[in-house]
Amino acid sequence: MKEGNDKNRELILYTIKDLSQKIREKSISPVELTNAYLDRIELVDKELNSFIEVYRDSALKRAIEFEKEILSGNIRGPLHGIPIALKDIFDVKDRITTVGSKMLRNNFASSNATVVDKLETSGAIIIGKTSLVEFAFGSTGLNPHYPQTVNPWNHDKIPGGSSSGSGVAVASKLCLGALGTDTGGSVRMPASLCGISGFKPSYGLVSKSGVFPLSWTLDHVGPLARTPYDCGVIMNSISGYDSSDKNSISMDDFDFNRRIGKSIKGIKIGVPQEYFFDDLDSEIEDKVNNSISFLEDNGAIIQKISCPWVKFGRSINFIISSSEGLSIHENWLKKFRDQYDPQVKSRFLSAKSISSNDYIKALKSKEWFTAKMNNIFKEIDLIISPTIPILATDIEGDPTIGNRKIPLFTGVFNVTGHPSLSVNAGFSKNKLPIGLMISGRHMEDDLVLQVGEVIGGIESQYYKSLEDQI
């Protein structure tokens, strides 16, 4: 039996899939697992700054309760006893939700977000709240109100945002999975830049009740985890109809991992000939093409697709999210005008130049754009593309470059509401992660995760060889 640090090191290397089996077999206890993660947070997060608040006492209390349940044979499911973190945009009863801002530092929540209730019912241990871009309005992960969250692979580089802390915490093995929100790519962008999996499910499958909004039309809730399979485990817990969210849809008794492990032979995967590959870093292009070849070698049918209209997606996303974001923040921008991050304030206020006609045109264009995408999905099952066109930029560099280029691809699938996954496809020569995006038809989230899990295995040996560095 391994003792002390060796044992902790072993514990933090397991995925949710590994651990749920070991917890069920009672070979690992939720208390030792939670302690291992809390110790690691204390050890390494001083440099990474991925957590805004760590729930040490309540996490350990829950771990002790769950250990008793498990020892008595009452197993709730694969998340029972698993430490999970939350972007600090989700309400947890009697805890503060800052939404990454200065002005909400005393904002105690009166009740749990629906997804928090669902995680707790599944036996997950909420280990703390992670950092984010102020009010989730930005792509780089920069936030001047808190110690800067850094990319775990190179501390001078941005982690991506807005769910920056969730991406860094999962990649650095400070938790097994985390929740984020995604309006233009805020789950998938940090997942890509941190080298993990991030999943934006079909619109409506996960409740947004108790989640601070940015854009009611485009906001999604989704998991970040080490593998697509682990994302599926979290999705099985947090999805389901919720009457308190008017956009919620029902998909009861659905197993998001039901296809994982099955052959991908015959699955038609479309490679867009426009937009996604037009202005791409060459190392990213190489890794994406390697992954496409790998899928073809495994029996997938690779098909070139033409979708020149896809270039409108980013603009539709930008106008809708900016308009709705301003409408949520306009009164606060006057009342608390000196407390906003100047960059975020400026981005919100720029939306003052959008007219009501422009907003309505953007909403109509969203319907048109979604119909176009649905037509593409009549020819193919999935679309594959890079997640982000550039590698992680410098924290000290010009933030406008990151904010302009990073969300170019991801926001397309917030407009359409289709399920979309970012999975690690390898690393650059400078050891920066490269993400690949797989997107599918509405309610075929399981197919996206199935193919994502196949990709996730390609570079796993290389990934493991780098793990000791973070």
Next chain:
Amino acid sequence: MENLRTDFFKYLFQDFNLTLSEIRSLENNINVLESHLDILRNLDIDKT
């Protein structure tokens, strides 16, 4: 058009208490936003 734009900035300057550097940052963000608006205004969803 330029006058309208100046009035727009004057309004934001007074109403939201912006500093001059914030006005410059805002101008950059408005340029980005207007490039997206131009794309959408030129999109004919009945023909495309």
